[in-house]
Amino acid sequence: METTKKSNQNKLINAGLAIVAPLPSILFYLAFLHNYTNPNHCLSSLWSWCYNHPVLLTFVLFFLNINVLFWTIAQLQSSHWMIHPYWPAVPIMIVYYYATHPTGNYNPWRSKMVIILTSIWSLRLSHNYFRRENWQWGSKEDWRFTDLGHQYGANWWWISFFTIYFSQQIFLMGVTLPYYIIHTIEAPWSIWDFVATAMCLTGIIVAYFADTQLHEFRTMNAKLEASGKSVIPILNAHLWQYSRHPNYFGEQLWWWGLGIFAWSLGQGWAFIGAFVNTLCLAYVTTLVEERMLKQPFRAEVYREYQKTTPVWIPWFKSSSLKETKDKTI
Structure with a gap:
């Protein structure tokens, strides 16, 4: 109490x-x-x-x-x-x-x-x-x-x-x-302002759905663990079946879209911020993946996930995950 x-x-x-x-x-x-x-x-x-x-x-x-x-x-x-x-x-x-x-x-x-x-x-x-x-x-x-x-x-x-x-x-x-x-x-407002707006909105939407899917995955695993059942090693569904880090991809779209606003005004040097953000997310991605691989119950599945799924930019898998599909969601 x-x-x-x-x-x-x-x-x-x-x-x-x-x-x-x-x-x-x-x-x-x-x-x-x-x-x-x-x-x-x-x-x-x-x-x-x-x-x-x-x-x-x-x-x-x-x-x-x-x-x-x-x-x-x-x-x-x-x-x-x-x-x-x-x-x-x-x-x-x-x-x-x-x-x-x-x-x-x-x-x-x-x-x-x-x-x-x-x-x-x-x-x-x-x-x-x-x-x-x-x-x-x-x-x-x-x-x-x-x-x-x-x-x-x-x-x-x-x-x-x-x-x-x-x-x-x-x-x-x-x-x-x-x-x-x-x-x-x-x-004056130009076509590039529309492009920048669309890119920023797309980044926000992608990041929102990616984070929501990750939150639901973690919540489900917490319930499984609380009930004494085996947790699911990795999230490999929805946006996460096309990118290992779709939330980071969405965040990058946001900052690069913001840079387009400045570029359209003749100040392309402002992209330096978005570029540094990408470098930072590359480092964070490395930390996150190293952490995943240090967890024995998901290391093997995650290595296979790395081989077949792009790190950031969503794309179709390079090969199927038939052998590990039952272990993922």
Whole structure:
């Protein structure tokens, strides 16, 4: 009873922290919007800097509010859970910063479309996170962070700042560069905006169904295990029979589609963020597959799955899985 009460208290604390955590940067930015036109304000030089450096302003706010604050909270709680649910929230804040910054100059229809798409993407990813965590705040940290903690031991407390927080800042600032370009170049809506919109929506839909199918698979296995029955080694149905990681494929479509918005405005260099995202997902894919192969009850079936099913881009199997079909779903 006492353990349950303490657990509920921790959940309430984590929920409160998650709500309050982004307020420093939000309140600061609102103060900037309210005061930047007042030359007699005591912080006029600071407001002037914020006005002239929108990208650096975003970088500094992210560094102080996400990196420093979230890392500090993680040290106090001995858990790096908070960064994960904020992965879908940060792009929403960044796109609104650029859309409302006083130096913005953009096509309002393109801006609205990108904000709507980002909101849908964020809701999809947030829903998947909380569904996976049984609708709890901070129940556990990402297993990759836990593995890194074991790897680095006593030095993890300071290494975690760079491997989890600062690295994700560089990453997120890169993939969200199209937001800045979209809100600094005014150009008519073009056919490429339709292409980018379709690609982004396709990525969101593919990722949603892939994650839902994976969630249902895990739920079914949990019920089988609870009833004392053998679990099914791998998911090899629906989207997962055409790709080993359709959720990652959908996520890549989203970021590359966002890059097309910037490319259509003559700023193809913004694809660097999507490219780095692909490299990161390649590394994550390797970690996930290594983990699968370390589990004896699914290693053999998964090796066969690797031989016949594309890693990302959905396609038909190179050969049948007749021998292992009864072991998969």
